Amino acid sequence: MNKWTLxxxxxxxxxxxxxxxxxxxxxxxxxxxxxxxDCHGDDGKGDKKFPGIAGxxxxxxxxxxxxxxxxxxxKNKKMIKExxxxxxxxxxxxxxxxxxxxK
Ligand code: HEC
Numbered sequence: 320m321n322k323w324t325l326x327x328x329x330x331x332x333x334x335x336x337x338x339x340x341x342x343x344x345x346x347x348x349x350x351x352x353x354x355x356x357d358c359h360g361d362d363g364k365g366d367k368k369f370p371g372i373a374g375x376x377x378x379x380x381x382x383x384x385x386x387x388x389x390x391x392x393x394k395n396k397k398m399i400k401e402x403x404x405x406x407x408x409x410x411x412x413x414x415x416x417x418x419x420x421x422k
Pocket of ligand 1: 351354355356357358359368369370371372380383384392393394395396397398399401402405413
């Protein structure tokens with residue numbers, strides 16, 4: 320073992336055990352059930368009135384929420400209110416969840 324082996328192992332272990340902002344699909348699903356599925360549907364497919372968001376790529380979803388939060392887009396008052404209540408973690412989890420659903 321040279322003098323770097325232990326520090327290197329330590330760094331590798333930290334990287335494995337403390338993933339910063341790892342998206343949590345289960346948490347995203349729970350949040351979606353609480354806040355989003357009333358309009359976008361349990362399967363995220365939406366309907367005539369509400370856009371489908373299932374299968375949306377993470378970047379596109381994240382940008383869409385950011386645009387609603389910043390007032391750049393969004394007309395539906397409740398949608399805007401829900402978006403503004405989301406933390407960065409919520410958005411990451413929801414993005415992972417909806418991206419995991421079939422279109
Ligand atoms: C009251 C119904 C309603 C609720 C609740 C709601 N939305 Fe929406 N959502 C809409 C509507 C309507 C739009 C279309 C834009 C608009 O009119 O504001 C939209 C648009 C979106 C878009 C952009 C779609 C696109 O194609 O650009 C995303 C992403 C989205 N909603 C995610 C969510 C998430 C995540 C939640 C839960 C935190 C949520 N919505 C809760 C009604 C809702």
